[in-house]
Structures are given as structure tokens and as C-alpha cells.
Amino acid sequence: MKIQINHVTKHFGSLTVLSDITFDVRQGEFLTIAGPGGCGKSTLLDLISGLLKPSGGEILLDGAPVSGAGFAHGVVLQQHALFPWRTALGNVEFALEATSVPRGERAGLARHYLGLVGLGALDDRYPHELTAGTRQRVAIARSLAYDPGVLLMDEPFAALDTRTRSSLREDLLSVWEKTGKTIVLATRSLDEAAYLGRRVAILTSSPGRVLSLHDTLRDTVSLREAAVSLA
Numbered sequence: 316m317k318i319q320i321n322h323v324t325k326h327f328g329s330l331t332v333l334s335d336i337t338f339d340v341r342q343g344e345f346l347t348i349a350g351p352g353g354c355g356k357s358t359l360l361d362l363i364s365g366l367l368k369p370s371g372g373e374i375l376l377d378g379a380p381v382s383g384a385g386f387a388h389g390v391v392l393q394q395h396a397l398f399p400w401r402t403a404l405g406n407v408e409f410a411l412e413a414t415s416v417p418r419g420e421r422a423g424l425a426r427h428y429l430g431l432v433g434l435g436a437l438d439d440r441y442p443h444e445l446t447a448g449t450r451q452r453v454a455i456a457r458s459l460a461y462d463p464g465v466l467l468m469d470e471p472f473a474a475l476d477t478r479t480r481s482s483l484r485e486d487l488l489s490v491w492e493k494t495g496k497t498i499v500l501a502t503r504s505l506d507e508a509a510y511l512g513r514r515v516a517i518l519t520s521s522p523g524r525v526l527s528l529h530d531t532l533r534d535t536v537s538l539r540e541a542a543v544s545l546a
């Protein structure tokens with residue numbers, strides 16, 4: 316198992332945000348976490364990345380407790396956080412600098428990652444010259460360039476218009492197929508979760524609990540039932 320989440324609970328003061336969360340993520344799996352606003356999706360991703368520590372239970376990454384160091388970089392958020400003073404290529408090269416890839420190899424590798432997200436030709440543009448969707452693609456390319464063990468994505472497409480969102484979803488699936496990365500993506504949209512995830516963990520709120528886990532290839536009926544019970 317790539318990630319094991321065992322009976323994880325998280326409190327903020329007297330507020331219990333997550334209660335007894337248990338599920339695994341397999342190596343190379345694309346797992347989505349779906350649930351309403353405030354149910355604790357971001358908190359769960361922060362626990363997986365090691366940014367936060369569980370109040371109870373444990374999270375294992377490759378069999379060892381999550382330490383945080385070096386892992387937090389594979390995170391793609393709703394709002395891209397590109398460096399405005401660097402071109403698209405320069406932004407991706409930043410990740411390669413940070414992970415000590417030799418200078419002579421960086422430009423070629425950065426172009427490879429930009430190509431994976433469908434951005435072969437725009438590498439000399441600055442973020443302000445790019446559309447929101449393209450900036451988010453650069454952010455994904457930069458996250459991939461860290462070559463993280465797991466790519467964590469927190470509502471990465473929520474701020475985009477419908478058409479851009481759907482083209483990014485398709486490209487993300489193709490990135491996943493090409494790279495074999497383990498991806499955990501949180502979204503409020505059950506449709507998005509079911510489209511992208513090969514398994515979907517549905518959370519309920521107050522406190523966040525796992526309502527159900529679905530294999531999207533086998534389980535469409537129960538997924539629809541879960542959607543009705545959430546509505």
C-alpha cells in the first residue's frame with residue numbers, strides 16, 4: 316500500500332473535524348475524496364502531506380509514519396501559486412533546481428513535464444500572459460517535476476470555467492496514465508470525483524467520516540445511491 320490511513324481523528328481545539336477515518340491508497344492509484352464544503356477534505360490532505368499531525372490514529376506512507384519532509388511539494392491547490400517573475404519553463408525548472416537536478420538537464424526535463432500537460436509551445440510565457448487554465452497546467456507540471464511519491468490535489472479545478480475544467484480533467488487522466496503516479500484529489504463535486512477517481516471515498520461532515528468507498532468501474536449504482544443520500 317502506498318498510503319494507509321488508520322483510524323485517524325483530527326481535532327482543532329474542541330472541534331472534531333475528522334473522526335475515525337480509515338482507508339488505503341494503492342501504489343499508482345487515482346483516488347478521489349468527495350464531500351461537502353467543510354467536511355475536512357483539505358484537513359485530510361494536510362494530514363497525508365504531513366503538514367498537520369493527526370490527533371489520533373496514524374498515516375503511513377510506504378509503510379512508515381508520514382514525516383512531512385520532502386513530501387509536501389507534490390501538492391496542487393485550487394489557486395495556482397506560480398512565481399510571477401519566472402516563465403512557465405522557469406517555474407517548472409524551479410522544482411528541478413530544488414530537487415538538485417543538474418543544470419544541463421533542467422530545461423529538457425521541464426519541457427517534458429510541460430508537454431505532459433499539453434503545453435509544448437508556451438514555455439517562454441510569464442504567468443500573467445497565460446489563462447487561468449494554462450497557469451493551473453503549469454502548476455501541475457511543476458508539481459510533477461518534484462517527482463513526488465504522491466500527487467495531492469485540493470480542488471485543483473474549482474476556480475476554472477466549465478469548459479476549461481473538463482479539458483483539464485481529461486489531461487489529468489492522461490498524465491496519470493502516462494506517469495503511473497499515485498494521485499489523491501479532493502473535490503466537492505461527486506461527478507468530478509467519479510469521473511477522475513478509480514476509487515472514490517465519500518466523506519460526510521460534522522465530523523468528517525467516511526460514508527462509503529466506491530470502485531467507479533464496478534460500483535456505479537451504489538455511487539448514485541450515495542449521491543442521493545448526500546443531497
Ligand SMILES: Nc1ncnc2c1ncn2[C@@H]1O[C@H](COP(=O)(O)OP(=O)(O)OP(=O)(O)O)[C@@H](O)[C@H]1O
Binds near residue numbers: 332351352
Ligand atoms: N487550522 C484550523 N483551525 C481551526 N479550525 C479549522 C482549521 N482548519 C480547518 N478548520 C475547520 O475544519 C473544518 C474542515 O475544514 P476543511 O478545510 O478541511 O474542509 P473542506 O472539506 O476542505 O472544505 P472546503 O470544501 O470548503 O475546502 C471546517 O469547519 C474548518 O473551519
